[in-house]
Amino acid sequence: MPNSIIHIALTTALVLGTGHAACAEEITVSAWGGFFEETLREVIYPGFTEESGITVRSIAQPADQAWLTQLTNAARAKTAPADVSLVAEEVLIRGKDIGLWAELDGANIPNTATLIDGFAMSGDEGGLYGIGALTWYTTFVTNTDAFPEAPTSWADLWNRDWDGKLGITSNSNSGLMEATALTFFGGYDIMETREGLEQIIAKIAELKPQVQLWYRDEGQFQQGLEAGELTGGLYYHDVTTLSAKDGLPVASTFPKEGGILGEAYWIVPRDSEHVGAAEQFINYMIRPDVQAELARNLGIAPVARRETMDLSDEEFAAVASTGTPIRMQTHIHLRERDWLTDAYLEMISR
The missing domain is CATH 3.40.190.10 (Periplasmic binding protein-like II)
Structure with missing residues (x-):
């Protein structure tokens, strides 16, 4: 939450x-x-x-x-x-x-x-x-001093140069698996098999040269983004919107594929x-x-x-979006819990 x-x-x-x-x-x-x-x-x-x-x-x-x-x-x-x-x-x-x-x-x-x-x-x-x-929504958040132009797709995580300063959660159930499946593999069906999950993890591994912080501490990511130590990543839409209203150089964007619900x-x-x-x-x-x-x-x-x-x-936009959200495939994360956690963390540590 x-x-x-x-x-x-x-x-x-x-x-x-x-x-x-x-x-x-x-x-x-x-x-x-x-x-x-x-x-x-x-x-x-x-x-x-x-x-x-x-x-x-x-x-x-x-x-x-x-x-x-x-x-x-x-x-x-x-x-x-x-x-x-x-x-x-x-x-x-x-x-x-x-x-x-x-x-x-x-x-x-x-x-x-x-x-x-x-x-x-x-x-x-x-x-x-x-x-x-x-x-609640997790969205594509950016430091606007470093990157004034908002991203339009989750693919921008891969396609833009983030100066090696992305922050990505280290949890396999953050929604990045689902966002990757929709963006690059046509939907959630690929997540039904371990072979498909391995393909998604391999795609996420391509981000590693751009990732400075694989985080569990949400506050650490928020502080880093607001200070410009991080240039972008995944974070809560409502928290980021409140920070922007307080004058901090951050923005939350709902990519065309949707925010993670x-x-x-x-x-x-x-x-x-x-x-x-x-x-x-x-x-x-x-x-x-x-x-x-x-x-x-x-x-x-x-x-x-x-x-x-x-x-x-304005009130609605501060907390949500009218677009189709990315829905967590929780049944898959539960079914593959131990294997998926190990495979994801192994990808990070390699």
């Missing part, structure tokens, strides 16, 4: 349907900690409580793997550490595969009709298990005793006016369709 992150009253009657009869009910909602969770607790959640009468107990959850472990252990004990949780796509898939999530009733979450396609996740039998919560979802642990209230909460959180407020207050890219929100063009 990035370091950062109006009032169309859709189906309000459904949200209020159980109304204050449930005023004594409380749900526990977990999300990533720090400023993110504080803003949700202080700015976003009170509106839900005011409309529904349901109190939200907000808690900060640990990093994805640690939280998945906690959810797994809790399920074994038939308990739930939260009634609703915000999880990254990888956690969503892994939890679904081992049966951690409750099945949700789509009739109780009608605002899924306002979502971008692909953000209401259903199982083989049609029941919902995950609902899109928010997204990160995704997070709302899930309900299977042993929650408040599934109905959790469904009401999720329905509220995906409502277009609430999505717009999330964009304004947290810098996240909404999962509601652009035309359903009253974000200005």
